[in-house]
Amino acid sequence: MSEALVLDVHARFLEFATPYLDEPGDGFAYRLKIEHTQQVMALAADISAASGVSGRVRLAACIAAVLHDVGRFPQYKQYRTFRDAESANHAALSIRHSLRENMLKSVPRDIRRLVLGAVYLHNVRTLPAGALGPEALAVAHILRDSDKLDIYKVMIAHFSQETPAHPEVALHLRPHPTAYSQSVLDGLTRGETGDYRNIVWVNDFKIMVLGWFYDLNFRRSCQLLQERGYLDTIFDTLPADPPLLDLRQRIKGHLARRLQDA
Ligand SMILES: [Fe+2]
Structure with missing residues (x-):
């Protein structure tokens, strides 16, 4: 049941993200974010399974992984940067576009709340841990760990190039x-x-x-x-x-x- 829900949200995500590949340019930045999303999904599933969290937390973490960087697509299209300080808070954009595109349509309301909370908090420097319930905190923790682990990989791939073809990855x-x-x-x-x-x-x-x-x-x-x-x-x-x-x-x-x- 839960696997099908994650796949449903993922299909909606791809419907949203894929047209960006046809935007002017080589599509690298968008492709990077689609791949990152899929890696973060896999990491969230792995960390959830290994950490003995409940099925609800696991489900919310996997869906949050799918949606956490939805805002990167409109952000890059409008501002040509991934620097939030010079453009917009991409986590807030992720929430806005996920809701506008109805990506959580098939997700039960209680899970939806956990997902949106984690997406919103995925890029804050420090979590307001005291203000979150145990489930919300666990979902946010899984998403933040998964996101960081894949960014390590993306950064390493980038730094290993003699002359990086896409300096936006390292924020110029x-x-x-x-x-x-x-x-x-x-x-x-x-x-x-x-x-x-x-x-x-x-x-x-x-x-x-x-x-x-x-x-x-x-x-x-x-x-x-x-x-x-x-x-x-x-x-x-x-x-x-x-x-x-x-x-x-x-x-x-x-x-x-x-x-x-x-
Ligand atoms: Fe992000």
Whole structure:
């Protein structure tokens, strides 16, 4: 039953997203977001299954995964950027367009509420955890972990290109082999979640993405991160200076401890 509901919403999502591929340009940005959505769906199902959450939470998380970036399509079409600060909050756009296109038509009202809450909160820096019920919190956590895990992959694919063909993936930041902002590293060291508004260099983005690791909520998410080697791959592309080597050691130590926790 629940699988069919997810597929129904996914079919509606594709109906909405596919025409964007015919927009002027090579369609790369839209294709990237369609693929990202499908990867996030698979990750949400994986993390839900491995984490023993209820069927309702699993269903809501998978549907939220389908809809979380619906707003990216109209955002890119109108503004040609994925930077929310320079365009619009894409999570709010996702809600607006999902509702306008009736994508949740077949989804029961109680699940719908969980889905919309998680979509709305998927890109906030810090979740208002105290304001959410346990189910809403679990759905938001699954979506945020799944989203982050796939962004790691997208970023790595992007950074591995000598001359990235699509600089919008790294938000048009300035590439430089060794430059990064001390303030971004300091923020991470203080345990703060990075802020897109403060990043200047491509390396700042990589450092911010590394910091997301501290925000992962499930052991399974840490396991996936480890299995896929994302942290090492990103660190290998950063300058090997003492502050970053120290950060690497701390993050790897933290990951090892989280994987040991039962
Ligand atoms: Fe998003």
